[in-house]
Structure formats: structure tokens, C-alpha cells
Amino acid sequence: MSGINYSEKIPNNVNLVNDRTLQRALEHWQPHFLDWWKGMGPSDFQGADVYLRTAISVDAQGWAHYGVTKMPDYRWGIFLADPQAERKIGFGDQMGQPVWQQVPGEYRSTLRRLIVTQGDTEPASVEQQRLLGHTCPSLYDLRNLFQINVEEGRHLWAMVYLLHAYFGRDGREEAEELLARHSGDADKPRILTTFNEPISDWLSLFCFTYFTDRDGKYQLKSLAESAFDPLSRTCRFMLTEEAHHMFVGETGLGRVTKRTLEVMKEIGTDDPAKVRAAGAVDLPTLQKYINFWCSSSLDLFGNEISSNSAANFANGLKGRPDETQYEDHVLRAATFKMATPSGTEDVPMLNALNEVMRESYLKDCEIGLKRWNRQIERAGHAFRLTLPSSRFRRTIGTWAGQPVDPQGKMLSKEEYEKRLYEWIPSASDRAFVHSLMQKVATPGKIAGWVAPPDRGINNLPVEYEYVKLH
Numbered sequence: 440m441s442g443i444n445y446s447e448k449i450p451n452n453v454n455l456v457n458d459r460t461l462q463r464a465l466e467h468w469q470p471h472f473l474d475w476w477k478g479m480g481p482s483d484f485q486g487a488d489v490y491l492r493t494a495i496s497v498d499a500q501g502w503a504h505y506g507v508t509k510m511p512d513y514r515w516g517i518f519l520a521d522p523q524a525e526r527k528i529g530f531g532d533q534m535g536q537p538v539w540q541q542v543p544g545e546y547r548s549t550l551r552r553l554i555v556t557q558g559d560t561e562p563a564s565v566e567q568q569r570l571l572g573h574t575c576p577s578l579y580d581l582r583n584l585f586q587i588n589v590e591e592g593r594h595l596w597a598m599v600y601l602l603h604a605y606f607g608r609d610g611r612e613e614a615e616e617l618l619a620r621h622s623g624d625a626d627k628p629r630i631l632t633t634f635n636e637p638i639s640d641w642l643s644l645f646c647f648t649y650f651t652d653r654d655g656k657y658q659l660k661s662l663a664e665s666a667f668d669p670l671s672r673t674c675r676f677m678l679t680e681e682a683h684h685m686f687v688g689e690t691g692l693g694r695v696t697k698r699t700l701e702v703m704k705e706i707g708t709d710d711p712a713k714v715r716a717a718g719a720v721d722l723p724t725l726q727k728y729i730n731f732w733c734s735s736s737l738d739l740f741g742n743e744i745s746s747n748s749a750a751n752f753a754n755g756l757k758g759r760p761d762e763t764q765y766e767d768h769v770l771r772a773a774t775f776k777m778a779t780p781s782g783t784e785d786v787p788m789l790n791a792l793n794e795v796m797r798e799s800y801l802k803d804c805e806i807g808l809k810r811w812n813r814q815i816e817r818a819g820h821a822f823r824l825t826l827p828s829s830r831f832r833r834t835i836g837t838w839a840g841q842p843v844d845p846q847g848k849m850l851s852k853e854e855y856e857k858r859l860y861e862w863i864p865s866a867s868d869r870a871f872v873h874s875l876m877q878k879v880a881t882p883g884k885i886a887g888w889v890a891p892p893d894r895g896i897n898n899l900p901v902e903y904e905y906v907k908l909h
């Protein structure tokens with residue numbers, strides 16, 4: 440296990456002290472990051488005392504320290520998972536050869552692009568969520584939001600480290616740009632569309648952390664397979680932190696479902712208007728939010744048929760999540776039956792890897808739905824939550840712009856447009872959800888639209904004052 444040196448300005452386990460040039464470059468970027476955090480991070484809570492976990496080692500047993508800190512004092516650092524001795528490339532045309540400790544010249548711009556695209560999502564999500572603190576349903580939830588925010592900030596550090604350490608001047612320029620683009624900005628938006636959607640209510644946050652952070656998990660898993668070893672090690676440690684973000688989404692949506700079912704029982708009806716009048720999120724509205732965020736996140740996997748993904752795999756830059764679960768790691772002979780609007784096509788497997796990833800992502804998404812549907816079934820209701828078809832509301836790939844309903848059925852354009860807000864939140868659905876968002880900041884108290892969590896953080900009680908506001 441490699442410990443982390445906290446006596447330095449930038450906590451790290453990459454021996455920064457032995458590379459003065461790199462250390463100076465990162466220490467030069469550090470105040471820019473802090474300015475960004477203060478300007479674009481959680482608004483109005485910089486002085487609050489927050490119960491946060493901080494990475495202190497990369498050891499699977501006990502990598503985190505919990506304590507109270509103000510967010511600007513969080514120790515953002517650079518932590519790579521321990522190297523695996525004699526690690527070999529696990530897929531693609533160079534399979535079996537030693538992994539790379541430096542960037543091969545021919546892959547330099549592609550690798551830089553992959554790292555920048557991943558890096559861009561991290562601060563983007565902090566920006567998307569910056570106003571949410573004002574409407575927190577409880578101090579427990581507020582703390583979880585801030586935990587996610589500081590860790591997304593650390594994920595930015597993780598990518599900026601790679602840019603500075605391995606990409607010279609281009610990398611340093613990209614690191615500055617990562618702070619210059621902003622979510623939803625008209626002139627300099629974030630790179631990916633989903634990360635420009637505002638997240639202005641907590642139902643959206645729970646959907647985002649369930650669906651979009653899970654896309655993050657899949658991207659990190661595929662980069663963790665990379666032949667570029669520093670990228671692999673960086674992503675492996677990021678996945679440890681990422682798990683909590685998806686936990687917030689899964690338990691958040693479970694708690695919303697639980698509360699809705701309680702309210703339905705109290706008022707003796709599942710009539711959505713009455714459920715709303717009683718201050719809970721009716722299940723059809725929950726379904727619409729799921730449809731919105733799931734379909735938006737599905738676009739993040741990219742084109743169904745992609746020569747980039749083929750090249751990235753063949754060259755060893757980006758594998759499939761959990762590459763070892765597959766038998767064929769070269770894929771030169773395999774094909775994939777791809778459904779397109781004009782029928783099924785046989786596509787070389789290498790060109791279908793975005794779709795392969797999208798399919799395994801959707802399977803992972805099903806797990807939460809099964810759990811929430813069990814709650815609904817146990818409460819005696821016939822309603823079931825479902826995932827939208829991967830063809831629904833796509834803006835990228837072969838299904839982009841196709842009038843398809845959430846079941847995957849092709850409709851006429853007119854019917855699709857007429858019915859779209861039966862499937863995703865309308866302005867009035869959003870206004871209703873917003874009307875529920877009232878700040879609850881008394882220890883142990885919780886908003887009426889969401890059930891309390893089953894347990895607190897790090898064995899503390901749910902009533903613990905996770906955020907002390909001043």
C-alpha cells in the first residue's frame with residue numbers, strides 16, 4: 440500500500456516531491472482550482488462545517504478518513520491505485536505486451552482527448568449542482584451532496600495530474616480549459632450535452648447520481664483497462680469514490696418511492712393528483728424523471744457504430760468494462776447484430792463496442808428498478824417502473840431524432856411530438872417537483888417527499904448534524 444503524503448501542499452501518492460517541475464506546475468494550477476471552486480462550487484456553503492470523508496490511502500481496507508471540515512479546506516489530492524507488477528495489455532492488437540508508463544506518440548492526441556472528455560464531466564457536475572444546497576431535504580442529504588461535489592473536484596485533479604505529468608504544454612493548456620468551460624455556458628459549454636442540463640431539484644440529483652454517475656462508472660471501468668498504466672491506476676481509485684455517488688442515487692430514488700407509497704397508503708388512493716396534493720412525488724412523475732435522465736445518459740456512450748471505439752480498443756487505449764469477463768479480447772473476427780431504424784445489420788464487433796457497453800450499463804441500471812418495483816409490489820400496487828428503450832429520445836447515433844416511444848416502438852413524428860410530455864417531465868411537472876423543494880436543515884428532520892435513510896454516515900445516527908451552517 441502506498442501512503443499519502445499530507446505534509447505537502449498537494450496530498451499525493453505519486454512522489455510529487457521528486458519531480459519539482461511537475462510539482463511547481465500543479466502548485467500553480469492549485470489556486471486556479473480553488474478560485475473555480477469558490478466561484479462555481481456549492482453556492483453559499485463555503486463556510487459550513489461538513490462531515491466529509493477524505494482519501495488517505497488507496498488501501499481497500501480503510502482508504503478514507505472522516506472528519507469535519509469546511510469545503511474550501513478539503514485536501515484535494517492525487518491518488519493512484521497501486522501498480523500491478525508486470526501488468527500486461529489485456530485486449531486489442533497488442534494484447535500480452537507490457538503496459539505503457541509513458542504515452543506512445545501515435546496515441547498522444549487520442550489519449551489526451553479521452554482524458555479531457557472524462558475530466559470535463561467532473562467539474563461540470565459540481566457546477567450543475569451548485570444551487571441544490573438551498574433546497575436540501577435534510578442535513579444528511581446536504582452532506583452527501585457536498586461529499587459528491589468535493590470528490591468530483593478530486594476527480595478533476597486526477598485527470599489534471601495526468602495532463603500535467605504526461606502531456607507537456609498541451610496538457611497544461613487543457614487543464615486551464617477545464618476550469619474555463621462551464622456547464623450550460625452559452626459561449627463555453629461543457630463538452631457533453633448531459634453535463635449542460637441544469638440540476639435544479641433533488642429528484643433530478645438522485646436520477647443524475649443513479650444514471651449519469653453510473654455512466655461515469657462504465658467509462659472509468661473501460662479506462663481502467665487501458666494500456667496506459669497511469670490512466671488505468673487513476674481510474675481504478677476513482678471508482679472507489681464513485682460507488683458512493685451511485686449509492687446516493689439508488690437509495691435516494693428508493694427513499695422517494697418509499698415515501699410515495701406511504702402517502703398512497705395514508706390517503707388511500709394512487710390518484711397522482713391526490714398524491715401530489717399530499718406532498719409526494721406520484722409514481723408516473725418518477726417514471727418521467729427516470730425516462731429523462733436514463734435516455735440522456737444513454738447518449739454518453741456515443742454512436743452505436745463507431746470507428747473511434749474500434750480504434751481505441753484495437754490500440755489498447757480503452758477496453759470494455761471488466762474486460763476479463765469476456766473470452767475474446769481481440770475481436771478481429773467477431774460480429775454484432777445491430778438494430779438500426781432500417782433493420783438489423785451485422786456490424787464488426789470492434790465497431791459495436793459503444794453499444795456493447797450501453798447494453799451492460801442498462802443491465803446494471805435494472806438492479807435498482809427491480810428493488811423499487813419490489814417495494815411497490817409489496818405495497819400492493821400494480822404500477823411498475825421501467826427503463827426506457829435505448830432508442831428513445833436519442834440525440835446521438837443511429838436512433839438520433841427517431842420518433843420512438845419509451846417501449847422502443849416507432850411512431851409518426853406528429854404522434855411522438857404530441858405525446859412526448861407523457862413520457863418526460865413537462866414544464867408543469869417540473870414546477871410541481873420544484874414546489875416540493877423546501878430546505879429542511881434541522882438535525883434529524885426530513886422533507887415530506889422523501890423517506891429518511893435507513894442509516895447514517897460512517898455508523899453515525901441519522902439525526903447527527905452532518906452540516907453545521909453558520
Ligand SMILES: [Fe+2]
Pocket residue numbers: 561590591594655681
Ligand atoms: Fe467523478
Ligand SMILES: [Fe+2]
Pocket residue numbers: 591652655681684
Ligand atoms: Fe461521480
